Amino acid sequence: MTKDNTIQKSMGWSLSSEVAVKFVVPVTNMILARVLTPDAFGVVAVCNMLVSFVDLITDAGFGKYLVQHDFESEEEKGQYADVSFWTNLGISVLMTVLIILFRFPIASFLGHRDYGNVIAIASVQLIITSVSSIQTAIFRREFEFKKLFVARISVAAAPLMITVPLALILRSFWALIIGNISGALVNAMVLTAFSKWRPGFFYKVTILKRMFNYSFWSLCEALANWTIFWVDTFIVGSVFSEYQLGLYKNSTNMVQSIMGMISASMSPVLLSTLSRLKNSKEKYSDAFLNIYNLILYLILPMGAGLFLYRDTATLLLFGSQWSEAANIVGAWGLMMLCSVTFYSFPAELYKSKGIPQVLFLFQMLYLVILIPVCIVSAGYGFWIMVYARCLCVLWQVFISVIFMKKYIGMALNKFFVTFITPCLATGCMVIGSVFMKTFLRGTPGDIIAIFICTIIYTAFLAIFARRQITRSISGMRDNNLK
Template sequence: MKSNNINHKIMTATKWSTLSQITTKLMLPISNMILARILDPSVFGTVALITMVISFADMIADAGFHKYIVQHEFNDIVEVDITFNVAFYTSLFLGGILYIAIAIFSKVIIDSTNSSLPFYMLIISAIQIPLSTLSSTHIAILKRELNFKKLFRINFASTFVNVSITVFTAIIGMGIWALILGPISASISVCVLTYLTAKWKPSVKYSFQSLIKMMSFSIFSLAESISIWLTVWIDIIIITASFNAYYLGLYKNSLSMVNNLMAIITSSIAPVLFSALSRTQNDPINFKNIFLTIQKITAYFVFPIGIGLFLFRDLATLILFGDKWIEASLVVGTWALSSSMVIVFSHLNGEVLRAKGRPGISLIVQVTHIMVVIPTLILASHHDFTTVVIFRSIIRLEYILGSVVATGLISNISISDTLRNIVKPTIFTLSMSIIVVILKNLVFGFFYQFAIILVAALAYFIMIFIFAKEDLKIFSMIAKGSGNDEI
């Protein structure tokens, strides 16, 4: 009964999480398509530096408490309440301290990146840091409860605010301010909505004993988050040092667009997977079944997206950014292809490590990867931008190997289990790719490519319908997922 109940909650959560990500993540690429035709690539490169600083501060302010709340099994309601309070007030304090520090050293930070960005823009943008701490605990609670229906409403509203203000201010000629005011407005809306809809409200309670207990787990989770941040941003740091803002804008905006497209699937599944695995961490059979099911669902979606963006990278770049961004097509194609593999074999495996309470293992995988990435990119940057792009995508395969091995060591999910699990989506995707390559060599022209895409997509779905009917039942269960979301 318990297994059936958690499975039902997972299906319901996945449905709402998927709906949330499809609606919100589609708005971001659409707005980006508009902005790319209004703003120069160098503007995106400049804002990338602000985003890098703020994302790092957000991570430190969270201190790993978000994952602790989702993953930890509490003894009683008293422990639950004091833990939530400790997480809320500690994050709020850290967020305030970090904002003050950034405000004081803003000019030093800007000068260290060789950017021409006015220091006051960083100070204004950094207000997102304390704002995010006001809502982070409430969001973690909703994820713990698998209440993705409420998260859908919050995410949709905040994304709509972000896109509306960003596009409007860009159209009226506010330039870089458009990319600053939109995210700040979104942060404000998240704070308001989470407070108005939250069942839990902070009270005047605090326990340093609970803080020490939480930090014993969170310190590894925080270290892991820092290593992930470094993995995500190290190429930005190196490109900033080796190239100009134009190439940084090409690179970062292309990555952001691909990641947003992929996140339509991954951001809807990963939070549900972590919450579900955390709730079944002491039930190895159900734990394994949940992981393999969600991994297969993910593979069916991201494999064709990744290979499709690679094969039609020029067309995708023209549609997403316009002809002045065509130099970014290689970034779009290689990053999409490598991302599809990393998502299935690494990102989901990382949720296994965290759900098992072993962020230290994930940290080792991340640090090992960073030790490979840094010297590789430094050497590649001595050549040209194209070399950096190609090597950055190839080197991600090392991360896949480390993640799969680590997952096998701390769980009953072996490499052979994973390979058998994704055989059908892999074969179907490769078959679809062969069809595309053949048709692209037979017909030429911009509009013919759309016809090829339709034929390939139809072939892919026919193969699923004929050879994987049992997997269609999983999609049907998610689509029909319903029930009490107030878990």
């Protein structure tokens, strides 16, 4: 691809897929939250915690290696893809068999022995996912996000078409389990249909050894990242009831889904772009700051809005029976704002530079604080633990800034300059919201206030930020990505 708008098109397709998916997923969850109880979501949270953990091990970081590494030829790239595919598939089959054999001890360890058979069936999606992981990496490397867009839409539609009808019939967590497996199967089928690459009967141990150094540290950072987002779930499931686990995890999942619309769409493009530009310091820095600036204009008002209108958001997303979740939604909105801004996107810097061990060190320093805080605060009650977990993000912000300066050589003055206009625009929106809350009350009043806040924010951007946004978009043009 030699066109100078490669990045813009990739970002456009990636963002479009996430917007579409994040439209379908909340609609699905809104329906399911009104059909199923929090207990059902608690059961699925336990299964997803295990499956996502094992899925990281089966991938072993090979997908990121294929995106980041510079190959000398298409033949060499194909050989590395073959080795990655067969390794992933072999590990997936082995791990699935082990989970099935030891399903009850595993379930007991997770605090829910009765769900051994549920965990065994849920683990089947590990084999299905391993089939499509290498194809996804190749599509990202080649900036073929249009094909990934179609796959994402198909995956999002599967739960809506399958999970919801099953939930209405079964009224149990089995609808969610079957929906997850169906989504993984649809994803594998669509990506296989689109992919020009097909796994060949090729395997070479020397290639596996070459990938191991990067992949090992990439796996370590992926596991540390999993721990960051699941350790609180494990603690809640161990200390509190299934109801509180479902209340907590479904609420946080929804916030992550909404805020992740930006990170999930931009991060793959950012990694692919920075990986191609890593040998040009000036282009590398400019590409990151230009994309980062656009991200801030999207992520800051989303986090602030979830906090300000947490009651209305919870009512619309889950229904009145989930009213207790409003404070979780609000607190996590602010927490995810900071985490996405200072962790999710800067993480791509370390991956693109081929230094995942530095990112792993960053994550371990964060976990050193996060885990003890969650354990100790859980002893004081559910809500104390929720708020304490969110406040830990301040430590994450601090070490993120230190690491970017030390290991990336980021000019912090340029980095923080990108915050000025987005923060001012968000600040005007917040002031307008606080003012309107004095005379617009209740859900109808909040909906009107949200509409007015959107107008205020858009007007500020049109008047004061139009040139900066245009400059950031223009700055992403580059005809030497590949």
